[in-house]
Amino acid sequence: MKKEQMAICDNDGKYVYRLQEILEQRDSFPFEISVFTGKENISQKEMQEMGKKYKLILAGESFYEPLQQALQQEGIGEERLLLLKGTEGMPQIRDYIWKYQSADNIRRQIMEHYADREEEDLPYTPGRKKGTLLGVFSPAGREWQSSFSVLLGQQLAKQANVLYLNFESFSGFTKLLEHTDGRDLTDLVYYMEGGKERLVCKLESMVGNLNGLDYVSPAFSFVDLAEVKEESWMLLLQTLKEMGHYDYILLDLSEHIQGVLNILRICEKVYTLNDHEGMAQNRQAHYEELLRKLEYEDVLRNTTKCDLPGFRKKPSSPEELPYSEMAAYVKNLVREEYA
Numbered sequence: 001m002k003k004e005q006m007a008i009c010d011n012d013g014k015y016v017y018r019l020q021e022i023l024e025q026r027d028s029f030p031f032e033i034s035v036f037t038g039k040e041n042i043s044q045k046e047m048q049e050m051g052k053k054y055k056l057i058l059a060g061e062s063f064y065e066p067l068q069q070a071l072q073q074e075g076i077g078e079e080r081l082l083l084l085k086g087t088e089g090m091p092q093i094r095d096y097i098w099k100y101q102s103a104d105n106i107r108r109q110i111m112e113h114y115a116d117r118e119e120e121d122l123p124y125t126p127g128r129k130k131g132t133l134l135g136v137f138s139p140a141g142r143e144w145q146s147s148f149s150v151l152l153g154q155q156l157a158k159q160a161n162v163l164y165l166n167f168e169s170f171s172g173f174t175k176l177l178e179h180t181d182g183r184d185l186t187d188l189v190y191y192m193e194g195g196k197e198r199l200v201c202k203l204e205s206m207v208g209n210l211n212g213l214d215y216v217s218p219a220f221s222f223v224d225l226a227e228v229k230e231e232s233w234m235l236l237l238q239t240l241k242e243m244g245h246y247d248y249i250l251l252d253l254s255e256h257i258q259g260v261l262n263i264l265r266i267c268e269k270v271y272t273l274n275d276h277e278g279m280a281q282n283r284q285a286h287y288e289e290l291l292r293k294l295e296y297e298d299v300l301r302n303t304t305k306c307d308l309p310g311f312r313k314k315p316s317s318p319e320e321l322p323y324s325e326m327a328a329y330v331k332n333l334v335r336e337e338y339a
Contacts, residue, residue: 003031004030004056005053005055006034006056006057007056008033008057009037009042009059009063010059010060010063011062012060019103019106020035022103022107023106027245029107030114030204036063039063039066050070051067056082057080058097059083060099061084082095104209107205108206111201111202111204112205115198115201129244129247130244131243131248133249133251133268134267134270135253135269136148136272137264137272138272139255139272139287140280144326145252148326153213153215154210155330156334157211157214161245162248163246163250164213164215165216166215166218167185167252167260168218168254184220185216185218185219185225186221187206188216189233192236192239196242199239200243200245211322226256226257233259234263237263237266261294265296269303270299270303271303271306272305272306274306311324
């Protein structure tokens, strides 16, 4: 992906260099960052040139007003300037980012600000290597499906970039995942209308991270989820593949979304969980018979059936997942299939 130029200006050199390091660690972050830590070392002319060179300038409080004046003199829009606010005493400025928060939050707010600048040509260059779609769909082992999916994603994330998308009607993860800002999976479909470039930036502003696994918050409303058309899901998934930011896009699927069988068909590998209790085997047999009758035998051929052992305890939160019995099971699975 083509990288744009961004500047971070602040007197706290230790803070700025650490922020630069964290932001640039993400391959999908679309900026190369230059750092300025001494306002007195930047001339008026250099400040004016900064507006031409850098698509975005994140400026600490002592830098903000001089840079603002320099941009005004050059007739450069102040939308390129974003205040890095560290005190409550600054004048009310609409476009600012609070300095003392997690770097992930700062990254999301930078990308949200950048994506909302309608006049900008946002960077979008398809990756040289497309991502791989992995699906998880289990008519028989539904209560384990999301736990399995998250663990699979976290294990793969130790050696690759992975994005986890949950398509369940009531995922239960909305309250448990670390990052929730009101936007969810259905918003990504809406952002597609703005073009692939805007989707890339919006996605980067939305993703949270759980033990190395990137994710977009699941849909809050099953009504919104059910209304998304098959062609919209297909376009979104194809775009995510072409972006090349993620080696794997992991889909935690549900039959309640439109076009689920065709989504399974475009997955290079599908996992289904076998549960041997109650009616589980009958549900699995029904599902496989349906695929054959509807001529989706290719989905069956790409499916790995996972026979779950009898786990003694179910993990009750994402924090417990890496230490659960299922985690050991998934670790062995990944070792065997992705060595």
